[in-house]
Amino acid sequence: MVIDAHAHVFKPLVKNDIEVLEDSRKNGVEAVVNSADSPKEYNRLLKQHEMFPDFLFVTFGFGPSRFYEYDLERAKKLIIEHKKDLVAIGEIGLDHYWVKDSTLQKRQREVFIELIKFSNELNLPLVIHSRKAEDEVVNVLSQFAEVPVLLHSFDGKPPAIKKALDLDYYISIPTAVVLRKNYKRVAHHTPLENMTIETDAPFLSPIPKERNQPKYVIYAAKMIAEIKELELSEVITQTTKNARLFYKI
């Protein structure tokens, strides 16, 4: 049985969220970690966790691509208030694809550092987003993070991968590894001991033109087995173990 270490299956993004989660559970997924991007989504996730306490796990985050639209202080208050229902803080990070303005990038970095320090204080692990900023993300984390780190859908170059592995971070390979060379390269350079698998559903689908969902996480496991010439069962057992260790679930 597989674990989807990172997804966004919740309203309003996924209208039939409960149906999709139930269907995933029936199709071999033993847990899903749903990650909020903004305080607007926190309530829906808490409700899902209440409905599926041993299956659906929650992280509260602060999306780096639209961070300026949300209230950081409110987010921090909610995180403290619901700490016992959370398995990590995230996703947080740096996004230089959507945020190109240098003043905003500077502010994004400040928010990122502030939230890393906040995670240290609360002793909650970190789920990290990075886009067009992989080296900087790993650099900032190496300076400030004192908690376990998972780099979700990471597609850094080999030196950034090496630095992350030296720090014993987890690297989460998305289902889009089926279609994209850059994720294949990351899977090739990451040992199974430091790897988790994820869908990032409803994004990064392994099937063109189809919405992604947690039950497709098996696509990532199969492709990793192929790339690393391992048995599928070995990939499943190790990535499930890693996800349980990282999130303490």
Ligand SMILES: [Zn+2]
């Ligand atoms: Zn995500």
